[in-house]
Amino acid sequence: MKRGDPNGPFLATARGEFASRRPLWIMRQAGRYLPEYREVRAKMSFLELCKSPVAAADVTMQPLRRFDLDAAILFTDLMTPAEAMGVGLRYDPGPVLDRTVDSLEAVESMIVPDPERDISSMLETASLVRDELDEQKALIGFVGAPFTFACYLVEGRGSKHWDKVRRLMHGEPEVFDRLLTRITDCLEPLVPALVRSGCDAIQTFDSWAGVLSTEDYATRCAPHTDRLLRAAKDAGAVAIDFVNGVSQHLPTMHEAPADVLAVDWRLPMREIRARTDRVVQGNLDPTALFCDEAELRRKVAAICEAAGDRHIFNLGHGILPQVDPRAVEVVVEEVHR
Amino acid sequence: MKRGDPNGPFLATARGEFASRRPLWIMRQAGRYLPEYREVRAKMSFLELCKSPVAAADVTMQPLRRFDLDAAILFTDLMTPAEAMGVGLRYDPGPVLDRTVDSLEAVESMIVPDPERDISSMLETASLVRDELDEQKALIGFVGAPFTFACYLVEGRGSKHWDKVRRLMHGEPEVFDRLLTRITDCLEPLVPALVRSGCDAIQTFDSWAGVLSTEDYATRCAPHTDRLLRAAKDAGAVAIDFVNGVSQHLPTMHEAPADVLAVDWRLPMREIRARTDRVVQGNLDPTALFCDEAELRRKVAAICEAAGDRHIFNLGHGILPQVDPRAVEVVVEEVHR
Numbered sequence: 001m002k003r004g005d006p007n008g009p010f011l012a013t014a015r016g017e018f019a020s021r022r023p024l025w026i027m028r029q030a031g032r033y034l035p036e037y038r039e040v041r042a043k044m045s046f047l048e049l050c051k052s053p054v055a056a057a058d059v060t061m062q063p064l065r066r067f068d069l070d071a072a073i074l075f076t077d078l079m080t081p082a083e084a085m086g087v088g089l090r091y092d093p094g095p096v097l098d099r100t101v102d103s104l105e106a107v108e109s110m111i112v113p114d115p116e117r118d119i120s121s122m123l124e125t126a127s128l129v130r131d132e133l134d135e136q137k138a139l140i141g142f143v144g145a146p147f148t149f150a151c152y153l154v155e156g157r158g159s160k161h162w163d164k165v166r167r168l169m170h171g172e173p174e175v176f177d178r179l180l181t182r183i184t185d186c187l188e189p190l191v192p193a194l195v196r197s198g199c200d201a202i203q204t205f206d207s208w209a210g211v212l213s214t215e216d217y218a219t220r221c222a223p224h225t226d227r228l229l230r231a232a233k234d235a236g237a238v239a240i241d242f243v244n245g246v247s248q249h250l251p252t253m254h255e256a257p258a259d260v261l262a263v264d265w266r267l268p269m270r271e272i273r274a275r276t277d278r279v280v281q282g283n284l285d286p287t288a289l290f291c292d293e294a295e296l297r298r299k300v301a302a303i304c305e306a307a308g309d310r311h312i313f314n315l316g317h318g319i320l321p322q323v324d325p326r327a328v329e330v331v332v333e334e335v336h337r
Numbered sequence: 338m339k340r341g342d343p344n345g346p347f348l349a350t351a352r353g354e355f356a357s358r359r360p361l362w363i364m365r366q367a368g369r370y371l372p373e374y375r376e377v378r379a380k381m382s383f384l385e386l387c388k389s390p391v392a393a394a395d396v397t398m399q400p401l402r403r404f405d406l407d408a409a410i411l412f413t414d415l416m417t418p419a420e421a422m423g424v425g426l427r428y429d430p431g432p433v434l435d436r437t438v439d440s441l442e443a444v445e446s447m448i449v450p451d452p453e454r455d456i457s458s459m460l461e462t463a464s465l466v467r468d469e470l471d472e473q474k475a476l477i478g479f480v481g482a483p484f485t486f487a488c489y490l491v492e493g494r495g496s497k498h499w500d501k502v503r504r505l506m507h508g509e510p511e512v513f514d515r516l517l518t519r520i521t522d523c524l525e526p527l528v529p530a531l532v533r534s535g536c537d538a539i540q541t542f543d544s545w546a547g548v549l550s551t552e553d554y555a556t557r558c559a560p561h562t563d564r565l566l567r568a569a570k571d572a573g574a575v576a577i578d579f580v581n582g583v584s585q586h587l588p589t590m591h592e593a594p595a596d597v598l599a600v601d602w603r604l605p606m607r608e609i610r611a612r613t614d615r616v617v618q619g620n621l622d623p624t625a626l627f628c629d630e631a632e633l634r635r636k637v638a639a640i641c642e643a644a645g646d647r648h649i650f651n652l653g654h655g656i657l658p659q660v661d662p663r664a665v666e667v668v669v670e671e672v673h674r
Contacts, residue, residue, distance in 0.1 A: 160497050163624065163657060171627035210547070213603050213622055247584030248603040266550050266585040285550055287500065290508035320500060 002130045004200040010070040010138040011200055013312055014238040014259050016279055022304060022311060023070035024335045025140070026328060027242075028318030029063040030075045033325060036062050046091045050076050051121045057128035064137065066325065067332050070312075071138040071201070072129055074194075076122055078144030078205050079152055084113035085186050087153065094158040101153040102168055107179045112186050115193035122190075123197040130198025140240070141199030143187045145206035146180040146224035147217070153179065162211045169220060177220065184224045188231050195235035202232035203240035203262065207317075210245030210264070217245070218252040229258045240281060244317055250275055265316025269306035281312040286320050289327040296327060300334040339467050341537040347407040347475040348537055350649055351575040351596050353616055359641060359648060360407035361672045362477070363665060364579075365655030366400040367412045370662060373399050383428045387413045388458045394465035401474065403662065404669050407649075408475040408538070409466055411531070413459055415481030415542050416489055421450035422523050424490065431495040438490040439505055444516045449523050452530035459527075460534040467535030477577070478536030480524045482543035483517040483561035484554070490516065499548045506557060514557065521561045525568050532572035539569035540577035540599065544654075547582030547601070554582070555589040566595045577618060581654055587612055602653030606643035618649040623657050626664040633664060637671040 004011055010023040031037055040049065040059055049055055060075040079095040086109065088098025101107060113119055130139050147165075152158070154165040169176045191202055204225050209217055225241065232239035242262035243249050253261045254276045261278050265285035272280055288299050304313065313335045319328070341348055346360040369375055377386065377396055386392055397412040416432040423446065425435025438444060450456055467476050484502075489495070491502040506513045528539055541562050546554055562578065569576035579599035580586050590598045591613045598615050602622035609617060625636050641650065650672045656665070 158497065160495065166622070166624035167627045167657070167659065170622070170624050170632075210603075214605050214608070216622070245584075245603075247582075266547075266582075268551050271551070285503070285507070285553070287503035287507050290504045295507075320504070322504065 002135065002198060004133070004138040005135045008070070008136040008138060010312065011238060013310070014138075014201060014240070014279060016259070016310060022309075022313055022335055024313040024332060025069050025071040025073065026063065026319050026331075027073075027315050029069065029073065030059045031319060032321035033319055033323040033328075034062055034066070046077070046093070047080070047089070050080050053121050053124035053128055056121070056125040057132065060125065060129045061132055063328075064133070067328055068336065069137070069332070071140050072133055073140040073142065073203075074122065074126055074129065074199065076125070076142075078142065078148065078207070080122065081113060081119055081143070081187060081190060082149075082153070084111070084118035086111040092157075095152050096157045097152060100156040101179065102164070102175065104175055104178060107175065107182050110182055110186060112189070115190045119190060119193070123193055126194055126197035126199055138200040138238075139198055140201045140203055141194035142203040142205055143190055143228055145204045145209065145221070145228070145243075146183040146187070147209055147212070147221040148205060148207045149183045149187070150176070150179050151208045153183070162208055166211060169216065180221065180224045184227050187228060191228055191231040191237075192235040195232070195237045199237060201238035201240055202228070203242050204228050206241075206243045206245070209243050209249060210247075212245065212249075214248045214252065217249050222249075222252050222256065226257050229256060233257065233259070242281075246272065246283075254278060260312060262314065263316065269303045273306055273308060277310070279310045279312070280307060281314050283314070283316040284331070286315045286317050289319065289323045289331070293330055296330055297334045300331055304335060339472065339535060341470070341475040342472045345407070345473040345475060347649065348575060350647070351475075351538060351577070351616060353596075353647060359646075359650055359672055361650040361669060362406050362408040362410065363400065363656050363668075364410075364652050366406065366410065367396045368656060369658035370656055370660040370665075371399055371403070383414070383430070384417070384426070387417050390458050390461035390465055393458070393462040394469065397462065397466045398469055400665075401470070404665055405673065406474070406669070408477050409470055410477040410479065410540075411459070411463055411466065411536065413462070413479075415479065415485065415544070417459065418450060418456055418480070418524060418527060419486075419490070421448070421455035423448040429494075432489050433494045434489065437493040438516065439501070439512065441512055441515060444512065444519050447519055447523060449526070452527045456527060456530070460530055463531055463534035463536050475537040475575075476535055477538045477540055478531035479540040479542055480527055480565055482541045482546065482558070482565070482580075483520040483524070484546055484549070484558040485542060485544045486520045486524070487513070487516050488545045490520070499545055503548060506553065517558065517561045521564050524565060528565055528568040529572040532569070532574045536574060538575035538577055539565070540579050541565050543578075543580045543582070546580045546586060547584075549582065549586075551585045551589065554586050559586075559589050559593065563594050566593060570594065570596070579618075583609065583620075591615060597649060599651065600653065606640045610643055610645060614647070616647045616649070617644060618651050620651070620653040621668070623652045623654050626656065626660045626668070630667055633667055634671045637668055641672060
């Protein structure tokens with residue numbers, strides 16, 4: 001099995017070691033802002049693409065062919081494992097489930113997948129990418145954080161405020177807690193399987209943790225995410241804890257068993273750095289890519305300066321489809337200047 | 338014109354003075370969780386109700402007939418002034434505009450309403466409520482904060498992430514800044530008009546400020562909100578600054594020309610209190626009303642204890658339609674215990 005060089009910029013920085021340059025990747029870097037991605041998607045649906053290792057590996061590599069990035073991130077979606085868990089899944093355009101999981105019976109009926117058998121296309125994609133990828137660059141695999149995974153299972157699809165899952169958390173605490181445990185049981189075996197297939201790092205995505213209070217996140221959700229982060233480290237990979245909600249969750253994140261804390265754009269990097277000495281990833285506002293070039297460069301430089309060396313540059317959330325790829329070039333140039 | 342007694346619990350606390358008890362009201366307290374409200378709404382649409390002073394005043398008073406609350410809040414929606422600004426408005430069920438306002442031309446074509454002529458039903462409602470309301474209780478009027486108002490004008494309706502308005506903020510800064518100035522020009526005359534009609538307090542609602550970074554909010558949005566807060570104080574009313582996004586905006590809020598900082602549920606009250614000595618309003622998670630009674634009482638008591646005396650109890654956002662009114666009784670009991 002090929003591996004990323006542990007002394008490459010991304011992996012060295014992630015482990016807190018000296019790196020030859022500040023590493024950089026972009027959340028959702030393989031996506032609709034790239035014409036070559038839209039060309040692939042014109043021929044197949046999102047889910048078909050996720051399940052086609054050759055095409056998914058190609059799409060994963062697309063942004064690295066254009067930009068001097070330090071990591072590839074496996075092309076998939078955090079909800080794709082739901083299908084193997086026995087919850088029917090489609091995309092319209094976000095995830096939509098055939099049935100919601102909001103009772104003890106529904107929770108217990110969820111199947112713990114065998115990744116090698118049930119999620120093999122994702123693992124095959126990872127192997128193909130790792131074979132093609134320069135060893136100086138890292139391959140990042142990812143799983144949904146249990147709370148964010150639960151958001152979709154309980155609501156059945158995307159939601160503005162995730163009220164239903166929050167009502168379940170408070171109204172039926174035993175169902176909520178059992179659900180998060182079960183989701184973690186289901187996702188945990190995927191983590192070492194991804195590492196065995198060539199992923200150098202695993203990022204947990206808690207995309208909707210921002211709707212939670214500090215206490216509810218720390219006591220009811222983060223312990224489940226921590227199991228996945230530990231599984232990544234136990235498998236020998238770098239663990240990245242992305243929480244979209246750093247403003248109230250930074251104290252909890254600071255305690256996470258992760259190598260890297262990945263933060264959103266809401267809190268200024270100088271404040272994040274004042275509150276944690278951990279390696280951080282982020283935190284440019286995705287909509288800052290619509291600024292004029294001088295202002296974009298100013299914002300990128302300010303983040304790098306505030307973060308210091310223990311920093312992997314990234315956006316604070318996924319890149320938007322309307323972005324001009326030229327803006328990404330500007331970011332890459334400025335980070336590597 | 339009748340007025341609320343400045344020594345009543347709400348107004349005294351809001352002004353930082355001694356109060357006979359901890360005051361309490363509930364955001365969206367006149368709403369769908371009340372069967373008597375649903376009965377009214379079965380007979381007329383939301384917008385019809387907002388424009389019918391007798392019915393709107395009745396609905397405003399409904400929660401005060403059931404619960405021992407310290408303030409009434411005028412029944413209307415933050416977007417209802419949009420109609421008088423020449424932007425067609427309907428509700429489905431949230432606000433939907435006939436046209437979006439995202440160019441300099443569209444901004445300039447917005448009409449500055451004369452509240453007495455163009456928004457008279459809202460003022461008439463205020464007078465009716467003030468006449469009926471016990472003088473120990475305050476009447477709160479409200480306006481949208483300019484950023485949140487802009488969210489709807491730019492997107493045309495509710496949105497999950499408000500990407501379009503954030504893209505405008507960074508991509509066309511002069512249009513964005515002009516839009517917020519124009520919105521403030523339009524809303525500012527409404528503030529003293531509401532006070533003249535009997536409102537003792539004005540709350541600005543920045544419901545969607547949570548999508549913004551600390552810097553963007555502080556430099557591009559809060560100065561406009563501050564104009565509305567100053568207008569309230571200049572008119573002799575208490576000014577309440579509600580920002581749904583306290584986790585990253587508390588330092589900015591702490592500087593606001595407001596009497597009361599109204600905060601969401603995300604940050605624990607003990608941390609808010611450690612970071613500001615201002616009078617605060619909040620901050621129970623609206624979904625905590627689905628907890629069992631013992632847990633709900635524990636959460637309410639913990640907030641009151643952490644906040645100390647300079648505190649108006651409230652939720653951190655609007656009450657949800659699925660709440661059992663009995664849970665509100667529990668909250669009222671516990672706050673007044």
